[in-house]
Amino acid sequence: MPLFGRRTAEQRERRKRREWGLVAPPRLEADGGDPRLPAVREAARSGDWARLRGLLAPAAAAGAAPGGACPWTDDLSRLADELMEVPGAEEWLARAVAADPKDPLARLALGARQVGWAWEARSRRKAKYVSREQFEVFHGRLREAEDHLYEAAQLVPEWVAPWYFLLPAGRGLEVGQEVAERRMEAVTARFPHHLPAHRAHLQQVCAKWGGSHEKMHGFARTAMLAAPEGSPLGELVALAQLEQWYEEPAGDDERYLNRPEVAEQLHEAWSRSLGHPDFRPFPGWTLTGNTFAMTFAMAGRKDAAVAAFRMLNGAVTRSPWNHLRGGGEDPVGVFTQWQARMLR
Secondary structure, three states, X not given: OOHHHXXXXXXXXHHHHHHOOOOOOOEEOOOOOOOHHHHHHHHHHHOOHHHHHHHHHHHHHOOOOEEOOEEEEEHHHHHHHHHHHOOOHHHHHHHHXXXXXXXXXXXXXXXXHHHHHHHHHHOOXXXXXXXXXXXXXXXXXXXXXXXXXXXXXXXXOOOOHHHHHHHHHHHHHOOOHHHHHHHHHHHHHHXXXXXXXXXXXXXXXXXXXXXXXXXXXXXXXXXXXXXOOOOHHHHHHHHHHHHHHHHOOOOOHHHHXXXXXXXXXXXHXXXXXXXXXXXXXXXXXXXXXXXXXXXXXXXXXXXXXXXXHHHHOOEEOHHHHOOXXXXXXXXXXXXXXXXXXXXX
């Protein structure tokens, strides 16, 4: 027992965790509770097209319907997303397309992987640090990806997935706001509240990609209000606040998130989404929860941040913590530090 009954900082934190119902230790949650995702990655890494196609086919049969247990994206987009970051998959997927050029699944899979492959060539650095040679490779791969995605869209017009992947492809090719808007309209015509597509389009309308802070915040709020209460699209408001925070000059960034109007917008977004009685967890919802937790914590809104941390109960996603110092290498550690700070 501590001298004179004083509690150590660690003991106080444990007590606070118990009071708030934070039972589980922080751990990285990569797949959002969907066991199909690691199976897709494994099939892609092994170059097993028959197995991968077997995993994608049921999702394709569902078309643009909400993805099983997830009402906020279609299954095909969710599964094909996993192909974007599988090194080398573009080589054997190209052979699958060559073997059957009219197979829309092969076209979609290759297009999705080529989008990820292209962004690997560009790197995550700002444009001024990317070489001309990198940009040439980047744009070449994106043009190939677009060819396959448009072919998939023509073969199966009701699919939303090709249009979803055309969003980041178009952003990289700098197709402009008007073309990007038409692509987003193609998504929402098939799936009005497609959360991953809305995240992708939010990037398109932010200042660094030819939009503006005003357009970005307007898009986020409009999308949130258009969705049913209890939807996760309130996350877009938090993402927009983080995007503007990234762009604020050094020294002004913390003051930006502490503005009363920013806090008001964040609280409204939380109350319409994860904080609403109609919200129901779905595969991948923890990314939304982590976005709110980090944004509230950085804005100094302790009660709201703790509510988000309590809801997550230790489930950590790599984003958005990878945007903070140390978060790219250790998102769990950064999450843990901020959670502890909010419990003090």
